[in-house]
Amino acid sequence: MSDDPLPPSSPTPAPGRPTVRTAAVIPAAGRGVRLGPGAPKALRALGGTPMLVHAVRAMADSRAVSLVVVVAPPDGAGEVKSLLDAHALPERTDVLVVPGGDSRQESVKRGLDALPEGYDIVLVHDAARPLVPVDTVDAVVEAVRDGAAAVVPALPLADTVKQVEPAAAPGEPEPVVATPDRSRLRAVQTPQGFERATLVRAHETVTDDVTDDAGMVERLGLTVVTVPGHEEAFKVTRPLDLVLAEAVLARRRLNDGF
Numbered sequence: 001m002s003d004d005p006l007p008p009s010s011p012t013p014a015p016g017r018p019t020v021r022t023a024a025v026i027p028a029a030g031r032g033v034r035l036g037p038g039a040p041k042a043l044r045a046l047g048g049t050p051m052l053v054h055a056v057r058a059m060a061d062s063r064a065v066s067l068v069v070v071v072a073p074p075d076g077a078g079e080v081k082s083l084l085d086a087h088a089l090p091e092r093t094d095v096l097v098v099p100g101g102d103s104r105q106e107s108v109k110r111g112l113d114a115l116p117e118g119y120d121i122v123l124v125h126d127a128a129r130p131l132v133p134v135d136t137v138d139a140v141v142e143a144v145r146d147g148a149a150a151v152v153p154a155l156p157l158a159d160t161v162k163q164v165e166p167a168a169a170p171g172e173p174e175p176v177v178a179t180p181d182r183s184r185l186r187a188v189q190t191p192q193g194f195e196r197a198t199l200v201r202a203h204e205t206v207t208d209d210v211t212d213d214a215g216m217v218e219r220l221g222l223t224v225v226t227v228p229g230h231e232e233a234f235k236v237t238r239p240l241d242l243v244l245a246e247a248v249l250a251r252r253r254l255n256d257g258f
Ligand SMILES: Nc1ccn([C@@H]2O[C@H](COP(=O)(O)OP(=O)(O)OP(=O)(O)O)[C@@H](O)[C@H]2O)c(=O)n1
Pocket: 026, 027, 028, 029, 030, 031, 032, 033, 034, 035, 041, 042, 071, 100, 101, 102, 103, 104, 105, 107, 108, 125, 126, 127, 128, 129, 235, 236, 237
């Protein structure tokens, strides 16, 4: 099994600013149905190393992050713990493993419930985004440190987006009802960063199905801000994404000389 050395990292707190501790919650309890049959997605190999290990390292590579809470498949917490014990992480990073739930939202909530006191900034990062660069992680942390309640990495869209009505019956066409102004749309990634109290309140208050944590904060009526996302922070969702992730990793290894 390949076990790459850790790349160097990132931001030091501005002089005179109190150190605010940051934890990352990694929801990794999904099955990965869209990726096809196999082990739970987070445990599948990317460059010979489980995707989850890449994601944990991506968080731990940021000097801002001192605790990573991994939310494991419900019956797989022991396996995930052994897996992480077997891979190198920076000594400054503590890791907790907790069992997840039936939805991403529930898994994140379980991770939040396990967070010890003393962490005032929380990142939520999909295990399915194993290749997010450390600069993106640091930009999110910086924006929360600068006072934002919630921060998302965001990219402009390459495709035009259509809003459709559901098909009248399976196999029937979906009528297009609108073409939103693309210049004002963004595809958002993770890690998303939050003041801990805001994220906890969102998860205690919002009960409807929202596909990202920042969306839950929006439901509280609070402002979410963006920082530039990164193409390599894409989510491994379908089989082609895994091919792309392997190619990105191979290019990095070539550039890094190993
Ligand atoms: N019950 C769940 C469902 C999802 N996730 C996590 O949420 C992240 C984003 O979800 P997604 O990419 O949709 O993963 P899956 O739910 O595994 O994918 P699919 O919908 O194809 O099954 C992933 O890291 C996934 O492990 C989770 O922790 N708990």
